[in-house]
Amino acid sequence: MAEPLRALYPGSFDPPTLGHIDLITRGVALFGPLLVAIANNNTKTSLFSIEERIDFIRAEVGNLPVKVDYFRGLVVEHARELQIPVILRGVRTISDFEYEYQMAMTNRALEPNIETSFVMPSEQYSYLSSRLIKEVYAAGGELRRFLPDPVHHALIQKLQNKE
Numbered sequence: 001m002a003e004p005l006r007a008l009y010p011g012s013f014d015p016p017t018l019g020h021i022d023l024i025t026r027g028v029a030l031f032g033p034l035l036v037a038i039a040n041n042n043t044k045t046s047l048f049s050i051e052e053r054i055d056f057i058r059a060e061v062g063n064l065p066v067k068v069d070y071f072r073g074l075v076v077e078h079a080r081e082l083q084i085p086v087i088l089r090g091v092r093t094i095s096d097f098e099y100e101y102q103m104a105m106t107n108r109a110l111e112p113n114i115e116t117s118f119v120m121p122s123e124q125y126s127y128l129s130s131r132l133i134k135e136v137y138a139a140g141g142e143l144r145r146f147l148p149d150p151v152h153h154a155l156i157q158k159l160q161n162k163e
């Protein structure tokens with residue numbers, strides 16, 4: 001990718017949902033080349049490895065100007081190192097907003113030159129979260145219309161391996 005990255009979209013993406021993909025598409029349309037940065041914090045136990053999550057996202061973005069990597073520590077550090085001026089976040093509900101607002105203000109205090117920008121997903125994904133997806137699958141439910149096919153298959157596989 002020759003063009004510089006214009007926005008960094010951080011998250012855990014465990015697993016990526018079509019809500020995440022929707023946001024990536026909107027982020028590219030708004031800002032141009034985008035970096036999806038997977039937070040690798042050891043305190044949170046994840047269902048999928050970083051490599052699996054990177055592969056899931058890469059498989060969905062097709063020809064869009066999107067890079068995927070991971071980082072430890074502060075997101076503003078990662079953005080500063082790569083000279084990316086915008087952090088992209090999604091807001092689903094008012095309850096998302098409060099935490100996102102605190103985080104955006106904290107990041108601004110840490111690094112005043114980086115702006116956080118919020119984007120709303122398509123209505124059909126406006127209540128979708130990775131945590132709920134994992135809960136539904138663990139309880140034997142299935143929400144494949146909200147997931148990339150490889151993610152849906154991998155979730156089914158994980159559950160079968162557990163049995």
Ligand SMILES: Nc1ncnc2c1ncn2[C@@H]1O[C@H](COP(=O)(O)OP(=O)(O)OP(=O)(O)O)[C@@H](O)[C@H]1O
Pocket residue numbers: 010011012013014017018019020023088089090091092096119120121125126127128129130131132
């Ligand atoms: N369906 C969605 N619509 C809009 N934004 C979303 C959606 N899912 C996640 N996001 C946003 O993407 C960013 C990264 O989210 P994250 O990886 O924490 O996903 P999540 O679905 O919130 O996962 P978890 O349930 O584990 O917190 C956050 O800004 C989050 O608000």
Ligand SMILES: [Mg+2]
Pocket residue numbers: 129
């Ligand atoms: Mg979340």
